[in-house]
Amino acid sequence: MFTDRIDAGFALAEKLKKYARMEGVILAVPRGGIPIGYVVAKRTGLSLDLLxxxxxxxxxxxxxxxxxxxxxxxxxxxxxxxxxxxxxxxxxxxxxxxxxxxxxxxxxxxxxxxxxxxxxxxx
CATH class of the missing domain: 3.30.1310.20 (PRTase-like)
Structure with missing residues (x-):
């Protein structure tokens, strides 16, 4: 379905683009969720933190x-x-x-x- 977690992050960020620049936090679960969360946070302009x-x-x-x-x-x-x-x-x-x-x-x-x-x- 996805080539890697970065690719999955881009796909998820596309789905969440309506939240771009809103107030919120992307929570990522270490270790596998960090690459996904990083891409989503960068693409939406939201802060990234870890769960x-x-x-x-x-x-x-x-x-x-x-x-x-x-x-x-x-x-x-x-x-x-x-x-x-x-x-x-x-x-x-x-x-x-x-x-x-x-x-x-x-x-x-x-x-x-x-x-x-x-x-x-x-x-």
Whole structure:
């Protein structure tokens, strides 16, 4: 479908051109999303920032996600036999890697402020 991520970025930027020069932020997920996000940000004139998250894998199968960790928060699904010590150690290790990646890709730049908008759950 696309020759590479840069090509995908150009295609996505074309779809998002109506947002050019508006207020907003392009959030990219390292590592694969950065080339796409960079092209979209350049083509739309929007700022680029990184969405720093990683999954927590189950101790018996690391590919099976039991939750996710960001630099400031986490979400976990309860699983029998997964100790709080494992969760704590994994969370610390993941946050360390996320901080290293943020520094590698963004240097010392502070994260851009993105307002959190909670979903309206009323029906």
């Amino acid at each position: 720093m998250t990683k999954k927590i894998g189950h101790p018996q199968n690391r590919e099976y996600a039991i939750g996710a960790v960001s630099l400031t928060d986490s979400f976990l699904l309860p699983h029998i036999g997964v100790s709080s010590a494992y969760i704590k150690a994994e969370t610390e290790q993941i946050r360390k890697r996320l901080k290293e990646m943020r520094l590698k890709f963004m240097g010392t730049a502070e994260p851009l402020a993105a307002e959190r908008q909670d979903c309206d759950r009323r029906r």
